[in-house]
Amino acid sequence: MRKRERGQKKVIRAAQIQLLNAWFIMAKSRMASSIAKSPCEIRLATPDDLPGVAALAQVCFPQDNGTAELTELWHRSGMAAYPKTQYFVAVREGCIIGYCSWSFIGGFHSGVIELEQLGVHPDHRNQGVATVMMKEGLTAVRAFLREKTGRELHAIKVDTATDNTAQAMYRRVLGTEVEATLKDFLFGNDEVIMLKRFSIGDKE
Ligand SMILES: CC(C)(COP(=O)(O)OP(=O)(O)OC[C@H]1O[C@@H](n2cnc3c(N)ncnc32)[C@H](O)[C@@H]1OP(=O)(O)O)[C@@H](O)C(=O)NCCC(=O)NCCS
DSSP states (O other): OOHHHHHHHHHHHHHHHHHHHHHHHHHHHHHHHHHHSOOOEEEEOOGGGHHHHHHHHHHHOHHHHSSHHHHHHHHHHHHHTTTTEEEEEEEETTEEEEEEEEEEESOSTTOEEEEEEEEEOGGGOSSSHHHHHHHHHHHHHHHHHHHHHSOOOOEEEEEEETTOTHHHHHHHHHOOEEEEEEEEEETTEEEEEEEEEOOTTOOO
16 A cells, blocks of 8 residues: 555544544433433423423513413413323423423324424423423324324424524424415514424335
8 A cells, every 4th residue: 555545544534533422422321311310201281390391481482472371371281282282291200390281183094193383491401401392292293193094204393493493403403494484473472483394105
């Protein structure tokens, strides 16, 4: 082998080792930060969870309803729509630290579901709570659809403001992509509509 080629191979190998080391350090610190926090339980919400969900919604979406009373009314209506709308909560040390709601749209047979709301308390963010809540909620909703209708999911829909960083999270966790942008939609913000379409045989 020529001297120059050997040199190039050495440089590539050194870069590969550096990359591997960086990956290990990243994986270790991520694991440490999630282990440092107590785990959280994800479960289907019950009517008793309404006060906790409403209080959290006030923190996560203060602009949505203004008062605590209206926030509670909105979520009471949402929870009453079960099983069309299904709420899931993340509970840590007895407290609700996150919630999300999935809704069947276009009837059950359409197989189209929407992630309507997703919120995690600021003290518990960036630890993967939203990620695990979305995934477990999605698994439960998918199982519900199979059991009731024998059908598979056709699509997931989720909307968010164009400047909300949650967009990247939805892409990563749910596989949704921006399909359309609505101008001046909620509270004067532009909103993206993101979709994930499933093809036949896309089972999980
Ligand atoms: C958006 C929101 C729900 C995210 O909640 P979260 O629990 O912090 O989300 P996650 O921790 O699962 O993911 C957030 C980031 O943490 C990272 N992360 C995931 N697991 C992690 C872990 N164990 N340790 C450290 N970071 C982690 C993820 O990579 C993700 O990064 P990304 O944005 O680059 O994809 C939360 O910020 C929130 O409630 N915001 C206000 C309401 C809102 O805007 N809701 C969504 C719009 S409708």
